[in-house]
Structure formats: structure tokens, C-alpha cells
Amino acid sequence: MTAGTAGAANAQRIREFKMPDVGEGLTEAEILKWYVRPGDTVTDGQVVCEVETAKAAVELPIPYDGVVHTLNFDEGTTVDVGTVIISVDTDPGAGPVQEQPAEAAAPAADAEEEAEPQGRQAVLVGYGAAPSSTKRRARKPQPEPVTAGLQAELNGRAAPAPPATPVAVPAPPVVPAASAPVGERPLAKPPVRKLAKDLGIDLATIAPTGPGGVITRDDVYAAAAPAEAPAAASAEAEAGVPAVAPVTAFDAARERRVPIKGVRKATAQAMVASAFTAPHVTEFITVDVTRTMKLVQELKQDPDLAGLRINPLLLVAKAFLVAIRRHPEVNAAWDEANQEIVYKDYINLGIAAATPRGLIVPNIKDAGVKTLPQLATELAELVATAREGKTTPAAMTGGTVTITNVGVFGVDTGTPILNPGESAILAFGAIKLQPWVHKGKIKPRQVTTLALSFDHRLIDGELGSKLLADVAAVLERPKRLITWA
Template sequence: MTQDTSLRFREFKMPDVGEGLTEAEILKWYVQPGDTVTDGQVVCEVETAKAAVELPIPYDGVVHELRFAEGATVDVGTSIITVDVAPGSGEAAPAAAAAVPAAQTEASPVAEAATETATEAATETEEAKPKGRQPVLVGYGVAESSTKRRPRKQTGAPEQTPVTAAIQAEMNGHGAPTAPRPLAKPPVRKLAKDLGIDLATVTPTGPDGIITREDVHAAAAPAPAAAPVVPEPVAAPEPVTAPLASGARETRVPVKGVRKATAAAMVGSAFSAPHVTEFVTIDVTRTMKLVEELKADKDMAGLRVNPLLLIAKALLVAIKRNPEINASWDEANQEIVQKHYVNLGIAAATPRGLIVPNIKDAHDKTLPQLAESLGELVATAREGKTTPAAMQGGTVTITNVGVFGVDTGTPILNPGESAILAVGAIKLQPWVHKGKVKPRQVTTLALSFDHRLVDGELGSRFLADVAAILENPKKLMTWA
């Protein structure tokens, strides 16, 4: 009896790994066709507009096909990998699973035209098979479906459409054009068209013979001028040296992923919330001494203790004294939403761009617990493992520009938040202390706030409280 191929080949679709995300870029594949995979095994890493996330496969079986190459941006709900859950049964792959590899699909006009047909066939196959476990984020497990559907019966081999037949013919070498189309991604083709370059004349340097942007620019660069032909007695002039392609004056980097999301968020925030920024320069010598004392405290052993820890604690205490500053503006309902919790955001620079993960319910944490949370947040961000959930729901943010030697700045609010505190570099400077000029540890704080939510009095009082605690950290014991 012939096995139903719709039950044998499972399509793993790109899941929504955040809240309402529509696409993700495949950063890296951890498996290749022919590899054996098990339920829950991580098969690839993808980057969304929020963060990089590892995806586990919800099936046991053998990888049949990777539908997209690394670097491809894929819409949520699109099949990215096919798994043979019954290897060795001898059945042929369904028509949808016989799609051309990413590079060939991109290079072939016939294959490009067949993309929608193949996707629709894969969708029908997905709907026909039982609904099992759905792909989720690493660490959250998978849930069993409470309902099952009866699979459709197939009376024969899957029907081959004219388009898929053309693809198969091209793959087998039958009916293929005498001059195969050069391999290049759509943006590269557009660049070549804009520069008037025939891709057939370009020498590819990319993997699998794919033409890159650099190849097109190299082809567009002027060739070295040839020496003119002159009579023998006359000395030929020195040849003119043309600029090398490697010395290009510009480099274009696609805006996507975290950088694209950050740019959109900052523009939206800057032009929707009326920003006001206030500054204060303070003596933090006592805070720096307390940092050294805490490093030697047995209760803080093994924890990351630095000035940011005490600045965060000072901010939380100031919010407790001025709770109205911890709010958000609900434009749709024309309401001010007062937050009775603090999800403290910490701006972190990563190779993929600026992200702002937050510490949930930071207001309830003791100093050791806050130190532990800060350490985990920084380590996770540096490894590129921050999850989308960690960057949602923030209420107030700290950005430490001082680590770059900058005195201060005028930070833009993280969308949906009421305030952000920028901390400048802590430097030894002359300062009047007890009536005498002495070298003291000094820094400048800058507080930006949404003037719809926070008026000048509230903003000034809040910033003054943060400054007072950092100038005299003993206030933590009486104000906390």
C-alpha cells in the first residue's frame, strides 16, 4: 500500500517569534539536507526586527530540503525547511518539496514564476496533514494540539503543473536555454540594470557562482587605458592607471533587522512625543567609594558591581518618590496610563545595532538581585541572545554613554516610555568641596522626558532626587 506523502513530508514554517512580526532573516543553518533531526533540536538562527532567535524543529526525521539560503528574508508563515518523518519508505517527495534550491530559483525566470505555485502546493499539503506541534521559541517547549484532522487520500502521484514540469525539465537539462541565466539576487540585478551592466559579462565571485554587488561594481569600474599605438621611433606614453574597484568611495549596507526597527522607533518617538531634556552635573565621589566597598562585601560576591548598578538603584528610588513619572501616553483612548511597576530598560550596543532589553519588575529587587539581573542582561545582549520578550514592556530607560568617554547627550525616548536617563563619563575634575577646590569624581546626567506626561516641575524634581542619591548614597537607606 502506498504511503500518503502528505504525512511523510512535514513543512516547518517561519513562526512569529515576537508580537506581530511579519518577517525574519535567516542568519545561519545548523543542519543540511540528509541530516537527522529530533523534536526540539535547533535547526537555524533567525534575526527579526527585535532580536536574533534560535528555532527548534517540532519533528523527528531527516532533513529533505532547506527552502532558503542564509541571508534570505522570509515572511512569517512561509515554509523554510522540509523534513522527511518516515525516511526509507521509498516514496518520492511531493511536488512542493521538489522546489529548486534558493540560488537556482533566484537565477531562473521559470523557477521565479513557479514560486507562488510551489508555495500554494506546500500550503495545501500543510492543511491536509494532521496539525501537530507548532514551532515556538527555544526554552518554551511545544504544545500538543487538541484536535486532529483526517488526511486526504491521494489516488496517485501528485499532479505536475506545467510550471513545475518546466522546473523539472530545467533541472534535468531538458529544454534548458543554451545560455543559462547568470545567478544573482534581485537587488544585484537591479544594480546591474541601473549601471547598464550585462550580467552575462560579469565574473562571479560569490558562493555557487552567484554574482555579488562587488562583482557588478568591479565590472562597472573603468578599465585601465591602453597605451596608444605609435610609430616605433616615438616613445609610447606611460599608461593611465584607472582606480581599482577595491577602492570604492561608497559602501551601501541594507537597512534591516534590528537597525531598521530601531530607526523606525526613534523617528516615531522623536516626532510623536514632545521631548524635553534637562541636565545636572554632580559629584559622585561617595558613590564611587561605595562601589569599591560593595565589591568587597560578601553579600555581593560573584556579582557584577559597578557605578551603573547604583545609578539604576538611585533611579528606582527616585521613581518611588515621584511615581507620576512612570507612565505612558495612550493616544487611542486619550488616557495617561500610570505604571505601578518598573521594567527598567538598559540601552545596549550590539554588533546588530542598539537594543533596549529591560529588567522586569526591577522595583521589587534587592541590590544583589538587581546586580544579578544587570549582569545577565549585559551578557545575553553581548552574545546576541536577547529575546523579543526581553525588549517589550519597558517603562523607563538608562543609557550609559559615559562608557564611550562622552560627557552627556540628549537621548530619544524609547517608544511607549516617559523618561530616559543618560549617564556621562565619570572623570576626576576640580570641584568645590567643603569650601575648597579639590579633585573629585564628577559626571553629568541628562534626563529626557515626554512633556505630555511630565511637566518641568516633575522632571526637575525627579532628576534632582537621582542626583541627590548619587552625591550622597546614604540616602538610599532612608529613601528606599
Template sequence: MTTMTETSARFREFKMPDVGEGLTEAEILKWFVQPGDTVTDGQVVCEVETAKAAVELPIPFDGVVHELRFPEGTTVDVGQVIIAVDVAPGSGDAPAAAPESVQEPVAEAEEEAPKGRQPVLVGYGVAETSTKRRARKSVEIPGPAAAAAQAELNGHGAAVPEAGGAAVPETHSAAVPEARPLAKPPVRKLAKDLGIDLATVTPTGEGGIITREDVHAAAAPAPAEVPAQAVAAAAAVPEPAVVPVSGADGRETRIPVKGVRKAIAQAMVGSAFTAPHVTEFVTVDVTRTMKLVAELKEDKDMAGVRVNPLLIIAKALLVAIRRNPDINSAWDEANQEIVRKHYVNLGIAAATPRGLIVPNIKDAHDKTLPELGEALGELVSTAREGRTSPAAMAGGTVTITNVGVFGVDTGTPILNPGESAILAVGAIKLQPWVHKGKVKPRQVTTLALSFDHRLVDGELGSKVLADVAAILEQPKRLITWA
């Protein structure tokens, strides 16, 4: 969803959108434009960080940048104007006062993306099962503020361990009708980023083709009234964000808690003190799994796929869930219900400079081994680049966290909020092991499964963990048990 106000036929203002469903604020990490720069419809003008991820924001109209309302490092409430654009440069001076704010759908540019920096539309969406979105708040801004943009910050790339991570679930995609909706590839990508099912969009293009305007219209929310205090808050330009400060003697450094780190802290406290955690452990000989990994790397059917132990562990967990479906559930406190999920959105925990994020592979239970490997590779690459969208981290059902990439043997992982189980994978090491009655060097690892004891009994948790271990010990069970 894109939010803007129209101050005259010449000037338009672009508001901070809700880049993740229900978020209230975002920090401006970097401006890609400055006053006087020419911008085109769909061009990325800034990067912001929410409590979920870093997101690039495209401008929805052509013109010349008139004013940047906030400097880099500022945390801005959703609905506040962040940039003003002169859409008719050279036509005269700006009006003395701006009229009432309005909400309008975005008119996208031509189907071809503009040359140069490609627009990245991430994090704007509702769940894939619905095109209804809650009403957002429209905020009036009395007039242009005079906050000058600071110099560009350093880049914010993300680093992710090559094999590792944990995850979060999402709901099933809406069923696709037999007749595939007509739309060009850029429009299909836009609909995917916005979480819009094209089958529910009314086409207005020639020959029944769905246009970008049709997709935006389907995602546009209804306007809502804004409390007076929200208007007052929006009118004030906040000071630049606080940066880490060292004490006078240099013995301490204080770092503001915000963005992803703040969200992690709140989620972990909420999970640890809401769900009664139980963790079970098992040490397993994974020598045969390591041999399978080596063979798959040479298999032509797996060409181009990232093959590592995590791929086999993920597939083993999916098989264990199929054999024990009650583990793939959630606790609904409000309705006092256990919600069993008939799909698996497999989360993979990823460590980045901004903190731990948990993107998930949607409908992982339906994927073949090559498809699962491709999805894992894409998930890791996107996280490493710092481009994981909020939608990619929503709706997880079960998570894997690979602490072994740090050389750690095991741990007691905390549940991802809304999930009932998380599997921690320890380091795989060569150890003495009794094999066929003799002590031999074997590849060994320790697995730890934490689960919500409100809905997962010890028997169920033990069965799931034992099934994963059995598959890793004898990978042929991926076939016989599937």
C-alpha cells in the same frame, strides 16, 4: 509558537514563525543544517533576525533535511515554508502534490535535551499576563521550491559596552497560586520562553504533571484564512537579500536598511515626532558613590555580582521613581488616558553590531541590590552574545542609557516608544570641585533626563532628576529614602 505543514505521512514543512508578537518577517542569518543532514526534535536548524533581535529556531520533529527553501540573507514573510524534512527516510519517493496546509501543535521530544547543540527557545511568546495569542495566518505552498542554500555567513556576535545601556518595559507576571504547578525544569523553561503562566495550563501528564505538549497547546493560536495575494507572495521564492554595494569609484557605499536598524529608525522617528521631549541636566559629585562601588566589590555578599557605577545609578533611579511614581507612566493616545505603571521594567540600552537594543529587567523595583546586579550582568552578557529575545525587550517603562562608557559627557536621549522618561549617564571624570569650602579633585558626572511633556511636567521631571543626583552624591539615601 511553532508552525508547520504536513505534505504527507513522510514529508513535513516548517514555516517561519512569528518569533516576536506581531512581527511580519524575519531574515535568515545562518543555516546550521544542509539537505541530507539528520535532525531531531528540538534541534536548532537556523538563526533568523527580526526587527527586534536575533533568534534561533528549533525544528519540531525528527527526520532528514529534504530541502532548504531560502538561502541565507533572504527576508522571509511569517508563514512561508523555510525547510522541508523527510520524517520517514527510505520509505519511497515524495508525493507529486502537497495537500492542504494544516496547523498543529508541536510535540516536543523527551525531557532531556539532545546531546550536542542545546536548543534555544527564545522570542516565542505572548505577554506574561495572558496565554491568549492572536490568530496567525496559514499559508499554502504549492510545492517544493528549488532554492539552494548558500555557504554559511560569518558569525553574528554582539558587542556591548561593559557598563552601559538603556531599557524597555513589560507587564507584571500573572499571580502565582499557592499550589505550585508540577512540571520538570525543561518544561518550566519552555513555558517561560513562550510567555505561558504554568498556573493556567491544564496538565495531562501522569500525576498531574504538565508536559511540553500541554505548554504548546496553551500557546497554540487558532488558524486564520489567508488572502489570495498572501498565498501568491508565499509561492514565489525571493531573490537573495541585497548586500552593501560600493559605487564604481569606491567613494560611496549603500547599505540596505532592514532588521534591527530599520526598527530603530522607525521607532525613533515615531517617538521624536509624537512625544514632546524636554531634557534637563544636572552635574553631580559622585565621589562617595565611587567609594561605595569599590567597597561593594570587596563585599562577600556581592560575590559573583557585576558591581559598577551603573548598578548604583539604576538603584538610585528606582528609589527616585518610588518617591515620584507619576514619572513611571505612559500616554495612551487612542483612549486619551495616562497609564500609570505600578511596576518598573527597567531598560538598559545596549549597543551591538546590529544596532541599539533595549532589553529590560522585569519588576526591577522589587529586586535587592545583589538581585539587580545579577540581572544587569545577565542582561549585558546575553546582549553581548546576540541572544536577547524579543520578550526581553518588550514592556519597558523607564530606560537608562550609559553614554559615559564612550567618553561622552552628556546628551539629549530620545524616549523609547511607549515610555515617559529616559536617563542618560555621562562619563565620570576627575574634576576640580568645591568641596567643604575648598577646591578639590572630585569624581564628577553629568546626568540628563528626557521626558514626555504631555504627562510629565517640569516640576515632576526636576524632582526625579534631583533625587537621582542627591542619592549619587550621598549614597546613604538609598537606605534612608527606601
């Protein structure tokens, strides 16, 4: 079979699945876990991997029936949207896939990209189906078979020039027993590979100590230390300089470097954009919440609220919503592109949630029209889903205002930064028993401090002060939840 015939046959039976365009402005995702391996049988709709975007962990279903042919990336790799991550042989009964030279494969693949109509794309929860008119990203070159030159380059060495005439091949270097078998690529994450390349260390000569035979940073440093020390000592001896400790790092062996990605990367980018785009103003107020705390205890005993999570945050959220209803011009957004202020007749209340993946801010849609039991139910579901890492990107978009409960960490308050596109964020501090003047006498009362940050383009000092004062007034006398509603 010719290369062209093999390419055409492969194009018909090998279907490539690309990292889906999940929308919401996301351009990459990290492969957290593969649920299949080459040779496994898969069916249309079967989940094959879990990926982490900048906003959520998402399971990806495969849209083909067949047998897994290749997995193009290891777990822990960050992949651009539109990049092929897995290929499936949709006709395994036709025999082995006819391999073809890489030079011949590329034109066939390009022709398939231009001519073949695309099949059904995976639809992720919270995103909806991608429109058929969406422009496709250019295909990245697929990996070629690992040659000796390429293997050398991957290991941080310059590839040797091809000899003009046959020459004797030198014996391969002695590889430690614990390292990767000859002919196999050593297991290491991309940051570790880069470190080894920077230090001039061949990964194939390192004995891995990580789980599953993975080479760690410590392994690379351990391999580099013996080689660097004699060279440094020799240079210093020739120059007549006394040996001293390197000053580039205090102790690199006791440092950890973690790639900036996922939620941490998205949070950092959003906070920088918000801090240097919207002019922030933060105001503070300290309030006696003794009556609110008594109401919390009473509501916990109410049979109509049995099974619901009743806590101070619930009443703070309700007080915030009531105050915004009294000052609806607060609920707005600044449209820089169109030079417009967008006033919103709905309140999507964001709740900052600390999760193992980092801080995320999902929001309760139309929170302003929900009853207290409805608000309690959605607040509990929001927090539980966030901690499980199952929050969808759709749940973290469209927010208008946010509450961050720093009091759970024992913090009095803070100066919160606005979520991009939102007008205000309320920080709820710790509730503490403090001496307080109550009815002309100093008594122990439960007191908290609130901090409100707002976009000064939308909210001036008077409006921001009125909003914060109203939140405090409701928490001081929670019966206003009824009289002001």
C-alpha cells in the same frame, strides 16, 4: 502515478515548516545560518537554523522527524512570517518523492492548507505557544523549477518569447572558469542581484571573488565598468561633448551599501515613532559624585558582594529607582487609543546595551523591589546576554523607564530619545576629575552630567525637575539610598 495521486502522496509525507509567528509585532526574520542541508536526517525538536528578528537572534527547532527535502531560502535572506522555509520528508523509506508538474502541485497544496489540521508549531523561548485560533497567512507561491526563461529573468534579462516551431538553439555564451557551473544559479545576495539587474549585467558571466564563490558588489561594478565606458565615450563623441567623469556617484567602488534590517531597522522605526509621537523634554544637571565613587570602591571589598560586578552604573540605577519611588506618578504610559494614562505599580528598568548587532534595550523586570545584590546580578546577566546576542524579545518588552550609559564612550551627556511606550530615559555621562567648589574651597572632585528626557504629556517641568534633582541628590550623598528607601 497520476499528478493528483503524486500530489496526495507528497502531501502526506512532505511536511512544510514555516517561519514561526514570534509575536511582539514582528513580521519578518533573517535567516542567519542553516544547521542542516538537504538529505540530512532531523528529529523532532532539533535546531535547524538560526534567525535574526528585529529584536533578537533565535534558534528554530523543527517539529518533525525525517529527512530534509528542501531549504527554500539562502542564508542572509529576510523572510516574512508564515513563509515556508524548509520541508521535511517524514517517510524517506517509501522511496524517492514523486515529482509533479507545478500546475498540479498548487491545487493540492492549497487543499492541504485548508483541510489538514496543523501539527505542533515550534515554540520559541520568550514567546510561548501560539493559540490554535490564530489566523494563518496566505501561502506564497513556491519556486518552480528554473527554466531558461526564468533563469534569464533572475539574471536581469527579458525572457525570450517561446518559439512557434522548433528552432536551432544558439550556443551558450562563454562563461569564465571561475564563475558558477553551467546550469547552476550564481551565488549572490539579493541586493547584489538587484544591482546587477539595474546595471543590465548577467550574473552568469561574472567571475566571483567572494568567499565560497559568492558574487560581490565589486564584482558587479567591475563587470559593468568595461561595458559602460565605451558606450558613454561613443555617445559623447557623437554629440561632440568632451569626456567627463560621471556625476551620479563620487566613487561607487569605494562605497558600501548595507540593507536596513534587523536591530538597526527596528531601532530606526522605534526612534522615529517616539520622536514624532511623544513631545520630548530634556533637562540636565551636573553633580559631584565623589562620595558615590568611594562607595563603589568600598562595596567591591565587601565580602557579602564578592563575585558581583559593582560599578557606578549600578548605583546610578539604584538612585534612579529610589527617585521614581519618591515620585511614582512618573512611572506611567500614554494610551492614545483609549485616551488614558496608565500608572504602573512596577518598574521595569531598561538598560541600553551596545552589541555587535546594534543597540538594544532589554529590561530588568520589577527592578524597583530588588536589593542591591539582586540588581547587580541581573544587570550583569542582562549585559552579558545582550553581548552574546541571546536576548529574547520578551526581555525587551514591557519596559517603563531606561538608563543609557553614554559615559563609557567618554561622552559628557546627550539628549536621549524615549523608548516607545516609556515615560523617561536617563543619560549617564562620563565621570571626570574637575575643579569643584567643595566646602567653600576649590578642590578636584569627580563630577558627571546627567540628562533626563521625559514625555511631556505625562511629566510636566516641575515633576521632571524634581525627579532629576533627586537622582543627583542620591549620587551626591549616597547615604540617601538608606534614608530615602
